[in-house]
Amino acid sequence: MAPADSPLTLFDDPVEEPVAAEAPVVNRLFDVRRVYAEPGAAASPRGQQVLARFPAAEVVEVPSHWQVPDLHGNEGNVDRWVRVKSETLVLGVKKSLSARPNGRSADFIAPSTANGCAMACAYCYVPRRKGYANPITVFTNIDQITGYLRRHVARQGPKTEPDQVDPAAWVYDIGKNGDCSVDALVSDNVADLVATFRDLPTAKASFATKYVNRQLLDLDPAERTRIRFSVMPDRDARLLDVRTSRVEERIAAVDDFVDAGYEVHLNLSPVVLREGWQADWTALLQQLDDVLSPATKAQAAAEVILLTHNAGLHEVNLGWHPQAEEVLWRPDVQEAKRSQNGQDNVRYRADVKRAAVVRIRALIGEHAPWLTVRYAF
Ligand code: SF4
Numbered sequence: 001m002a003p004a005d006s007p008l009t010l011f012d013d014p015v016e017e018p019v020a021a022e023a024p025v026v027n028r029l030f031d032v033r034r035v036y037a038e039p040g041a042a043a044s045p046r047g048q049q050v051l052a053r054f055p056a057a058e059v060v061e062v063p064s065h066w067q068v069p070d071l072h073g074n075e076g077n078v079d080r081w082v083r084v085k086s087e088t089l090v091l092g093v094k095k096s097l098s099a100r101p102n103g104r105s106a107d108f109i110a111p112s113t114a115n116g117c118a119m120a121c122a123y124c125y126v127p128r129r130k131g132y133a134n135p136i137t138v139f140t141n142i143d144q145i146t147g148y149l150r151r152h153v154a155r156q157g158p159k160t161e162p163d164q165v166d167p168a169a170w171v172y173d174i175g176k177n178g179d180c181s182v183d184a185l186v187s188d189n190v191a192d193l194v195a196t197f198r199d200l201p202t203a204k205a206s207f208a209t210k211y212v213n214r215q216l217l218d219l220d221p222a223e224r225t226r227i228r229f230s231v232m233p234d235r236d237a238r239l240l241d242v243r244t245s246r247v248e249e250r251i252a253a254v255d256d257f258v259d260a261g262y263e264v265h266l267n268l269s270p271v272v273l274r275e276g277w278q279a280d281w282t283a284l285l286q287q288l289d290d291v292l293s294p295a296t297k298a299q300a301a302a303e304v305i306l307l308t309h310n311a312g313l314h315e316v317n318l319g320w321h322p323q324a325e326e327v328l329w330r331p332d333v334q335e336a337k338r339s340q341n342g343q344d345n346v347r348y349r350a351d352v353k354r355a356a357v358v359r360i361r362a363l364i365g366e367h368a369p370w371l372t373v374r375y376a377f
Helices: 037-045 046-055 078-088 142-156 179-188 190-199 214-216 234-240 247-259 277-291 294-299 311-319 322-328 350-367
Strands: 035-036 060-063 086-093 135-140 170-173 201-207 225-231 261-270 301-307 307-309 333-337 342-347 372-376
Touching: 035 046, 035 350, 037 046, 037 060, 037 170, 046 135, 060 372, 078 234, 086 350, 142 190, 170 301, 179 190, 179 201, 179 214, 179 322, 190 214, 190 225, 214 247, 225 247, 225 277, 234 247, 234 277, 234 322, 247 261, 247 277, 247 294, 261 277, 277 350, 301 350, 307 311, 311 342, 311 350, 342 350, 350 372
Parallel strands: 035 060, 035 086, 086 135, 170 201, 201 225, 225 261, 261 301, 301 372
Antiparallel strands: 307 342, 333 342
8 A cells, every 4th residue: 555645646546556665866857846747647556656666756647648728838948847847747648559650760650668768968859848857757557568568569570581670570659759878867668668678679779868767777788778878079969969878878887788698789960060170070989989998899780869849849949049040940951841741840951861861871881891881871
């Protein structure tokens, strides 16, 4: 039973299952004061786990994780939305489960077990349907989600045609709407996904990350989880990657994650075209070549993704981080592109982009020839 003073007492539906002891989360990214929760999510074992990790938080019942009016209206106020990211979590139940075909970073996008992010990269495309701050929502019906994934993997049968995603495994991106390394601080959803894929010899989980969570080293991924550490020149990251682990720390972690049984790829992204970009990417590739172990290099591959930006995000960023927009918003070399979901995106002009992709592929060939480029665009 939950303790008498548990936030669960706000709801009618007490939990019957014993909840494992949880250590409160002590981390620079979180000072959680309030958890907006669907009643069913708060009462579930996973919801109770999250609440036990943030025992000081007040629990506020909401009818739906999408209907949290308090989270909206902080555009352009970075202090406010970083505070919202630190101080707020949301608990919900993921209702519709589907795995969408992808074909770039993964074969399929797995149903989310969380969305939102506690970090604040200036170019982030993660949907902002919960206000600009977009704090983390944890989906508590993890057993339904892992059950769905097992059945989906079984339906695919073995992968018989190698592709750029993976020669032999169906790869599922489990972190398309956030950062799994940070989500793993908040709940055991990521640990459960790693354990699920450990037992699926025809599939792998995969997620990109900009945060080093060394607790993940204690899991046993058995090479069925691929972590894609995002790297970029430190000069860009210091300007654009707000609240993330420093690039230096990400690179220093790569060998440890390989040793712990993860497959580790690198996301060279976003590539931001600005004065000096080629020299800085050269230095980064040389650094990777110098510090990564032979074992890491033998299994490494990379995605190269040139920056895509967005008109609405540009307006918001001008309010809090105009220096970032000096490199992100470059109408002289960018063109408009309406995205599939109707967003007014901008990307580098086709000719500019083509030349940059050729150039960065050449730099990789010269300075990190062991790094297979899975795709570049
Ligand atoms: S870490 Fe990823 S999800 Fe989080 S803000 Fe940065 S780009 Fe967005």
